[in-house]
Each structure stands twice: as structure tokens, then as C-alpha cells.
Amino acid sequence: SQQGEEDPQALSIQEGENATMNCSYKTSINNLQWYRQNSGRGLVHLILIRSNEREKHSGRLRVTLDTSKKSSSLLITASRAADTASYFCATDISGGYQKVTFGTGTKLQVIP
Amino acid sequence: EPEVTQTPSHQVTQMGQEVILRCVPISNHLYFYWYRQILGQKVEFLVSFYNNEISEKSEIFDDQFSVERPDGSNFTLKIRSTKLEDSAMYFCASSDARSDNTEAFFGQGTRLTVV
Numbered sequence: 001s002q003q004g005e006e007d008p009q010a011l012s013i014q015e016g017e018n019a020t021m022n023c024s025y026k027t028s029i030n031n032l033q034w035y036r037q038n039s040g041r042g043l044v045h046l047i048l049i050r051s052n053e054r055e056k057h058s059g060r061l062r063v064t065l066d067t068s069k070k071s072s073s074l075l076i077t078a079s080r081a082a083d084t085a086s087y088f089c090a091t092d093i094s095g096g097y098q099k100v101t102f103g104t105g106t107k108l109q110v111i112p
Numbered sequence: 113e114p115e116v117t118q119t120p121s122h123q124v125t126q127m128g129q130e131v132i133l134r135c136v137p138i139s140n141h142l143y144f145y146w147y148r149q150i151l152g153q154k155v156e157f158l159v160s161f162y163n164n165e166i167s168e169k170s171e172i173f174d175d176q177f178s179v180e181r182p183d184g185s186n187f188t189l190k191i192r193s194t195k196l197e198d199s200a201m202y203f204c205a206s207s208d209a210r211s212d213n214t215e216a217f218f219g220q221g222t223r224l225t226v227v
Contacts, residue, residue, distance in 0.1 A: 033215070042220035043155065043203060088155065099145075099168050100216065102155040 004089045004103030012109040019076040021106040023089030024069075032065055033090045033100060034074050043088070046074075081112045114138045118204050118219035125194055125226055133189045133222045135204030144187045145205040145216065146179065148172070155203065161187065194226045 006023050013019050023032070034046040049056045049065045049072065056063045062075040076083055086107045090100035117136045125131050137144050146158040159169040161179055176198075178190045187206075191198055201223050205216040 035218075040201075040223075043205075043218040045215050045217065048215050090155075099157050099160055101157065102147075104154050 004091050004101055006087070006089055006103045006106040008106060009104070010107045010109070012111065013079055015079060015081055015110055015112050017079055019079050019083070019108055019110070021074045021087050021108070023072045023074070023103055025072075025089075025091045025103075026070065027091075027093055029067075029091045029093050031092045032063075032072050033092070034061075034063060034072075035088045035090060035102075037086045037088065037105070039085070046087075076108075079108075079110045081110050084108060084110045114217075116204055116206055116217050116219035118202075118222050120222060121220065122223045123225070125224070127196055127226055128193050131191050131194055131224060133191075133202050133204075133224070135187045135189070135219055136185050137187055137204065137206030138208070138217055139185070141206035141208045141217075143167075143207045143216075144179075144181070145207075146189045147203040147205065147218075148200040149203065149221075150197075150200045158189070158202075191224075194224075196226050199224060199226045 004023055004025050029051055031048050031050045033048045035043045036046055037043050047058045047061055047063050049063050051067055060077045065072045086105045088102050088105045090102045092100045119134045144161040147155050149155045157170050159173045159179055160167045176192050180188050201221045203221045204219045207216040
């Protein structure tokens with residue numbers, strides 16, 4: 001079973017619309033992080049939410065965490081073509097060593 | 113803005129050859145990591161390194177792999193005898209977990225192609 005699974009696997013929206021991606025995980029976590037990866041490039045850290053937090057904002061990003069349901073969501077508001085990328089959730093269960101476990105990712109396409 | 117740098121960006125090697133992937137973590141970070149991503153698959157944890165020793169490793173990180181911090185700035189991943197299935201993007205990351213923030217900063221990756 002996968003520790004992190006994002007859905008949908010792929011999402012296509014028009015520029016200006018909001019994009020919502022979800023992540024579910026199996027075990028208790030210390031924190032959950034969202035990363036972006038442009039095609040063939042490195043991983044860019046977007047936001048970290050700790051297990052005792054329920055919601056966090058960063059610019060156009062809003063992340064929620066529901067530890068009772070073991071799920072998180074990433075909302076990108078007013079999307080732009082430059083937001084086109086794959087988005088991964090990553091869970092840290094190791095308590096500081098950053099052995100994050102990545103999900104399978106959501107491929108977001110924002111159409112101009 | 114500080115960043116993790118990896119070299120080379122792309123390496124092609126023959127099966128059975130040794131390769132060394134290099135990383136320069138962010139200078140004040142104490143924790144270092146290697147991940148890999150086989151084309152089209154998820155990012156997988158390989159190893160974490162702290163205080164000059166491996167703190168955790170995955171089942172992927174077998175005897176073919178080793179890591180080293182040969183000096184104060186570089187962090188290397190060595191694959192002793194490459195196999196075709198080692199072809200992947202390898203990411204180095206570092207973090208400063210002394211603070212409460214365990215955010216990891218990733219490099220741009222080295223694409224390893226084993227032929």
C-alpha cells in the first residue's frame with residue numbers, strides 16, 4: 001500500500017480557475033509537505049504543515065490537513081499557465097531525519 | 113538564495129561501471145539525503161546522512177551504493193557497478209533540522225542513464 005496517494009492523477013483546468021489536489025496517507029505523520037516538479041526538473045518545496053496544524057496559507061496556496069482522515073488537500077487559487085507541473089505530497093514519519101515518503105503525484109495542466 | 117547544487121546534470125555510463133554523483137548541500141545544513149526517481153515513477157528515498165554517518169537507508173540502498181562527505185562541502189553518492197535499472201534521476205537534498213522546520217531543499221537532479 002502507498003503511504004501517499006494523490007488524486008486526481010491528472011487535472012486540466014483553464015487559467016484563472018482554482019485547482020484542488022488531494023493526498024491520502026496510511027500512517028501517523030510528523031508533518032506533510034507539498035512539492036512541485038516541473039517536467040524533468042528538480043523538486044521545489046511549496047509548503048509544510050505540521051500534524052498539529054489544520055490549515056496553512058502561502059500566497060495562492062492553501063493546504064489543509066485532517067489527521068483523523070489521514071488526508072490533505074492543496075488548493076491553488078487563480079491558477080496560471082506557469083503552475084503547470086506535477087504536484088507531490090510527502091509525509092515525514094521519521095521525526096527529523098526527513099525520510100519523507102512521496103506520493104505518486106498529480107499532473108496539473110493549466111491551459112492559457 | 114542558497115541552493116543545493118548537483119553535478120553532473122546528466123551522466124551516461126556503461127553497465128558495470130562505477131559512477132559518482134556529486135552534491136553541494138546548503139552550507140549550514142546538517143542533514144543530507146539522496147532520493148531517486150525512475151522515469152514516470154514516484155520519488156523514492158535512498159539514504160539520509162547526519163554527523164558523518166548514515167542515519168537511515170531504504171531497501172533500495174544495497175551494497176552497491178555508498179555515500180560520503182569527503183570534505184566540508186561535498187556529499188557524494190557512489191554506485192559501484194551500475195545496472196540498467198539504476199537509470200533514474202537522482203536528487204540530493206539537505207535540511208537544517210536544528211530548527212523546528214524540517215523543510216528539505218532539493219537539487220535539480222542528476223539524470224543517470226546506464227547503457
